[in-house]
Amino acid sequence: MSGQETPRKFTAQMSVRAGRWRLYVVLLNTTERWPEHCFSRPLPVPTFTERADALKVLGFEPAPGAEWAWTEDTERPDDPASAVVLIAATRVRSWTGAGQ
Template identity: 70%
Template sequence: HRFGRSVPTFTDRSSALRALGFEPVPGAEWTWTEDSETPDNPASPAVLIAAIRVRSWPGVGA
C-alpha cells in the first residue's frame, strides 16, 4: 500500500492493513527501513518501508 509523500499515522497504517484483510499480530511492533526511490543514486528521494507481523483479520468475510 502506498501512502504518498507523507509518513502515515498509526491509524492510517492500521486502516490500510484492515482494507487488505489483515491486522497486526498482538504484541507486534512496526519496523522501518529506508531505501531510495532510484537505486544507486545518492540524490534520489528516500522511501520509508514499514513492516509488521500480521494475521488475517477476523472481520473479513463475516
C-alpha cells in the first residue's frame, strides 16, 4: 500500500444485550469508547451483510479471510443452570475505503 497507512487489525464481537444484538469493536490498551452498533431486534440474528454494513459505518471491514466464530458463555459464571449467552467474534481492520 504505497503512500497509504496499513490498516490496523482488531476483534469485533457481537452479542445480545437488553433484547437486541450489539456489535462492537474491541479497542485494547486505550480509554477510548469502543465503537458499537445496536441492531433493533433480538431475532433473526443479523446477517453477514448486515454485520459488514454496520462495521463499515463504524469505520471497519472484515479482515481478508476472516470468519465469524461463535462461543457459548453463561450469564452467571459457575452456575450450570444459568442462561446461555452467544458471542460471535471475527477479525476486522480499519476500513481501507474510508476517506476515499
